[in-house]
Structure formats: C-alpha cells, structure tokens
Amino acid sequence: MTTAAGPLLNVQGVTIQYKTSEQLVTATWKVSFQADRSDRLILLGPSGCGKSTLLKAIGGYLMPAEGVITLDGRAVTGSGPDRMMVFQETDQLLPWKTVRQNVAFALTASGRAAGQDADEQAMIAIRTVKLDKFADAFPHTLSGGMKQRVAIARCLAMKPEIILMDEPFAALDALTRQQMQEELLELWGRSRFTMVFVTHSIEEAILLGNRIVLLSPHPGQVKEVIDVDLDDPGNRFHGSHNDLRDTIHRALFKDAGDYVI
Amino acid sequence: MLFEHPDTVIAEIARPLSLVEKVWNQAPARKLLILLLLAVVWQWYAQWLKNPLMFPTFSDAAIALWHAFVHGELGSRVVVSLRVLLSGYLIGIVLATLLAALANGTRLGNDLLEVLTAMFNPLPAIALLPVALLWFGLGNGSITFVLVHAVLWPVALSTHSGFASISNTIRMVGRNYGLTGFRYVLQILIPAAFPAILTGLKNGWAFAWRTLIAAELVFGVSSGSGGIGWFIYENKNQLEIAYVFAGLLTVIAIGVVVDSLFRLVEQRTVNRWGMKF
Numbered sequence: 064m065t066t067a068a069g070p071l072l073n074v075q076g077v078t079i080q081y082k083t084s085e086q087l088v089t090a091t092w093k094v095s096f097q098a099d100r101s102d103r104l105i106l107l108g109p110s111g112c113g114k115s116t117l118l119k120a121i122g123g124y125l126m127p128a129e130g131v132i133t134l135d136g137r138a139v140t141g142s143g144p145d146r147m148m149v150f151q152e153t154d155q156l157l158p159w160k161t162v163r164q165n166v167a168f169a170l171t172a173s174g175r176a177a178g179q180d181a182d183e184q185a186m187i188a189i190r191t192v193k194l195d196k197f198a199d200a201f202p203h204t205l206s207g208g209m210k211q212r213v214a215i216a217r218c219l220a221m222k223p224e225i226i227l228m229d230e231p232f233a234a235l236d237a238l239t240r241q242q243m244q245e246e247l248l249e250l251w252g253r254s255r256f257t258m259v260f261v262t263h264s265i266e267e268a269i270l271l272g273n274r275i276v277l278l279s280p281h282p283g284q285v286k287e288v289i290d291v292d293l294d295d296p297g298n299r300f301h302g303s304h305n306d307l308r309d310t311i312h313r314a315l316f317k318d319a320g321d322y323v324i
Numbered sequence: 325m326l327f328e329h330p331d332t333v334i335a336e337i338a339r340p341l342s343l344v345e346k347v348w349n350q351a352p353a354r355k356l357l358i359l360l361l362l363a364v365v366w367q368w369y370a371q372w373l374k375n376p377l378m379f380p381t382f383s384d385a386a387i388a389l390w391h392a393f394v395h396g397e398l399g400s401r402v403v404v405s406l407r408v409l410l411s412g413y414l415i416g417i418v419l420a421t422l423l424a425a426l427a428n429g430t431r432l433g434n435d436l437l438e439v440l441t442a443m444f445n446p447l448p449a450i451a452l453l454p455v456a457l458l459w460f461g462l463g464n465g466s467i468t469f470v471l472v473h474a475v476l477w478p479v480a481l482s483t484h485s486g487f488a489s490i491s492n493t494i495r496m497v498g499r500n501y502g503l504t505g506f507r508y509v510l511q512i513l514i515p516a517a518f519p520a521i522l523t524g525l526k527n528g529w530a531f532a533w534r535t536l537i538a539a540e541l542v543f544g545v546s547s548g549s550g551g552i553g554w555f556i557y558e559n560k561n562q563l564e565i566a567y568v569f570a571g572l573l574t575v576i577a578i579g580v581v582v583d584s585l586f587r588l589v590e591q592r593t594v595n596r597w598g599m600k601f
Binding site for chain 2: 122124146148152154155158168172174203204
C-alpha cells in the first residue's frame with residue numbers, strides 16, 4: 064500500500080530502552096516526527112539525546128519499547144536495503160573488496176542487481192561521487208573523505224526509500240567536511256533522495272536540512288521541529304541564518320544550560 | 325593568482341626496481357639465503373669436529389637425503405606423514421569452525437569454548453598419545469586423534485577472537501544488505517575475521533606438524549609404512565646418522581615450504597586488504 068498523501072517516514076511516540084549490565088536506560092521518550100519524500104530531515108541534539116539510537120531504530124537494528132516507526136505505511140521490523148545507512152566510522156566499507164566491488168556487492172547481496180548490471184550501476188554511482196579513478200583501489204588506501212564518498216555512492220546505487228546518515232562527516236577534517244556537505248547538497252539536488260541526517264552541529268543542521276528536529280537529552284525528547292525554508296538561497300548566509308541559529312541555540316539551551324553540545 | 329611552476333621538469337615519477345632489489349624484497353628469497361649460510365656453518369663445524377657418528381657434515385646429510393629420496397623410501401614416508409597430517413588438520417579445522425560458530429551465536433556456546441580451550445589448549449597433544457593408543461590402537465587413528473587435538477583448540481580460539489573483534493559497523497553493514505544466516509557468515513563474518521583465522525590456521529599447522537613428527541617417533545610403524553618421524557627413529561637405531569639428519573632436513577624443508585605458502589596467502593589477502601594487525 065502506498066500512501067502518497069501521508070509522510071514517507073513516520074516516527075510515532077517512540078520510546079527506546081536498552082539494558083546495560085547494571086541498569087535499564089531510556090534513550091528516547093515518546094519521540095514523534097515525520098519526513099516527507101525528498102526531505103532532508105536533521106536530528107539535532109547534544110550527546111545523550113538518543114539521536115543515533117533513533118536512527119538505528121529507523122534502520123531496524125533496534126526495536127522500540129513503545130511506539131511505531133513506519134516507512135511508506137509499513138512498520139519497520141528489521142534492517143533492510145530500503146533504508147541504507149552511512150555511518151560515522153570510516154571502517155564501514157568491506158576492506159576485502161575494492162571500491163567498485165564494495166558498491167556492486169551491496170547491489171548483488173541485496174538482490175537489487177546481478178553480475179555485469181551490478182557492476183555498471185556501481186560505476187555510475189562511483190562516478191557521481193567523482194571517484195572513478197579509484198574504482199579498483201582497496202578502501203585502506205583511501206582518505207577518510209573518500210571512504211565516506213564511497214559509502215554515499217553505495218547508498219545512491221541502492222536507490223533506497225530513505226538514506227540514514229549517522230554523523231557521516233564528524234570524523235573528517237574541517238575542510239573536507241565542508242566540501243562533503245556541499246557535495247551532498249549537490250547530489251540531493253540531482254536525485255532528490257530522502258534522508259535523515261544525525262548531527263550535533265547546529266551549523267551543519269542549518270546548512271543541510273530542510274526540517275530540523277531538536278532533541279533534548281536524558282532521555283531524548285523532541286523539543287521542537289523547525290521547518291527551514293531553503294527556497295530563498297539568501298537564507299543561509301544572511302540575517303535569517305543567524306536568527307535560525309539563535310532560535311535553535313535558545314531552544315536547546317533553554318532549560319538545559321549544563322549540557323554541552 | 326595561481327602559483328606558476330618554474331620550468332623545471334620532474335625527472336622521474338616512478339621507476340621499476342632492479343632485479344636484485346626485487347628479489348631482496350621477497351621474504352622467501354632472504355630466508356633461502358639464511359638457510360644457505362646455516363648450511364655453510366654446519367659443513368665447516370662438522371669437518372672441524374670429524375665425528376660423523378655424532379654430527380655428520382652437511383654434504384653427507386645432503387647425499388643421504390638424495391639417496392633416501394631417489395633410491396630409498398623417504399618419498400613414500402613423506403607422503404604417509406602428509407596424508408595423516410592433512411586429515412587431522414582438516415578434521416580439526418572443521419570442528420574448530422563449528423565450535424567458533426556456536427560460540428559466536430550463543431552465550432552458552434561462548435562459555436563452552438572458553439572452558440574447553442582453557443582446559444585443553446595448554447595440554448600438549450603428545451601427552452594424549454598413551455590414551456589415544458589405548459582407545460584407537462597402534463596406527464593412524466591414534467595419530468589423527470592427537471593431531472585433531474593439536475589443531476582444534478588454537479584454531480577455535482583465534483577464529484572465535486576473530487569473530488568477536490569484528491566491528492559493530494561491519495556487522496550492521498552486512499545486515500543492511502539484508503544478509504542473514506549462512507550467507508552473512510560466509511560473506512561478512514569470515515572475511516572480516518580472516519586475519520585472525522589465518523593466524524589460527526598457521527598456529528594450528530605448526531602445532532600439528534610438531535605433534536605428528538613426535539608421535540611418529542614414539543611409534544608409527546603400524547601397517548609397515550611409517551612416516552618421517554619413524555624414518556628418523558629407525559635410522560638412529562641403525563646408526564645411520566647422516567640419514568637421521570636427512571630426515572630432519574626433510575622435516576625442516578616441509579615446514580619452510582608450508583610457512584612460505586602461508587606468507588603468500590597473507591600477501592594476497594590480509595596485506596592487500598590492509599587488514600594486517
């Protein structure tokens with residue numbers, strides 16, 4: 064069943080708990096938000112707000128204790144190739160496969176394509192992230208930024224319903240990060256994929272998102288959902304950009320002054 | 325404004341190494357040289373000692389080796405030894421894989437592996453030979469049993485630690501592709517744990533080889549065709565000391581060859597993938 068009218072991703076009253084050897088920890092508490100098709104939804108909050116945990120729940124790696132997550136009307140019950148993840152860690156590529164094989168293997172393993180077809184689709188995706196020269200290189204010979212580009216290429220090749228990004232640029236140096244952010248927006252401009260992007264950087268959130276979900280920590284709860292109008296390109300660099308930043312800053316620090324972002 | 329390069333041309337960007345350098349970069353070649361040096365030292369010392377009954381010269385041992393291979397039975401002895409070794413090694417690896425898979429899947433399996441390896445890994449395989457003889461009698465059955473014991477625990481232990489050290493990210497990537505069950509183990513877990521698995525296979529081989537020769541020295545003449553260990557023992561009894569050394573050289577040579585095979589596999593896989601730890 065397709066629900067063209069409803070949101071693509073619906074997170075409804077999601078409470079996630081996990082057990083340590085000592086205690087039962089509540090990571091998020093009755094979190095709700097939606098993402099429409101082609102949304103660039105940002106989960107923004109300080110450490111401990113459960114933003115990565117939420118992303119893993121959308122990915123199907125964790126089951127909520129309460130509430131439901133639906134993707135295109137279907138409840139999420141496990142991980143699958145319709146929700147591709149990009150992780151923060153640069154070891155997310157399979158080290159025993161070349162760049163091309165890494166992307167192609169995602170397609171063959173998930174049954175999206177086979178043989179020559181998978182290889183060609185992989186090369187197209189690798190070309191879109193401008194890594195065709197390194198198609199036959201093994202991951203350990205690539206820089207951190209290049210590895211993340213391969214991970215993004217892998218996602219694009221899979222053509223998932225939604226791309227889930229868990230602070231993918233956090234481990235990169237500032238210059239590379241900026242470049243990657245711009246490239247990501249450029250890629251989005253071309254194929255208009257839906258993504259959920261986790262970050263703890265207000266700047267990154269404003270730059271990349273069109274909808275920002277602000278989360279407060281311990282346990283993670285939604286403070287505010289801000290729709291950012293990026294149709295006006297001046298938005299990002301002028302007055303309203305600063306206003307937006309101040310608004311987010313105030314919202315995050317209002318009653319949690321002792322939490323550090 | 326962009327910085328303009330002066331008109332100099334970079335003299336060379338890459339140059340193939342000379343043949344000598346290439347050979348020197350090969351670990352087996354360097355090792356061969358060391359072996360040659362050892363042979364020279366051996367020859368010189370034995371000639372100075374002049375006691376062939378205690379310590380024959382290298383050339384005598386080499387001649388004995390030639391004779392034993394061409395006219396004698398050393399070739400068939402090697403085949404006997406390697407056949408027993410291979411069957412014990414393979415059975416040990418299969419059992420170790422099952423045990424490690426069980427340990428990876430369940431908490432109780434994990435405890436089982438830890439208890440068993442803690443008990444049996446320090447137990448020298450050869451110490452089980454008397455019991456093995458009691459259970460399986462004189463013959464290859466007993467040797468295979470101690471070989472399995474020698475291989476099983478080190479391989480299980482390193483395979484297990486290899487699985488345990490796979491990063492959560494890689495596991496999640498595999499799940500993300502929708503891989504489950506056997507395909508997940510074969511296409512994600514085993515390659516990701518391969519560095520540790522290879523180390524385990526190497527250790528398992530070394531233990532098995534030593535155990536085999538030791539066991540053959542104790543007995544090994546079951547069906548009239550003993551292995552290399554028995555060849556050594558026999559010749560010592562007949563005071564054919566040069567042949568004893570020929571047997572020892574064979575043991576060493578096989579060890580070196582297998583070791584360089586492992587190195588080759590390592591270069592083609594773990595080194596190439598940047599997964600060496």
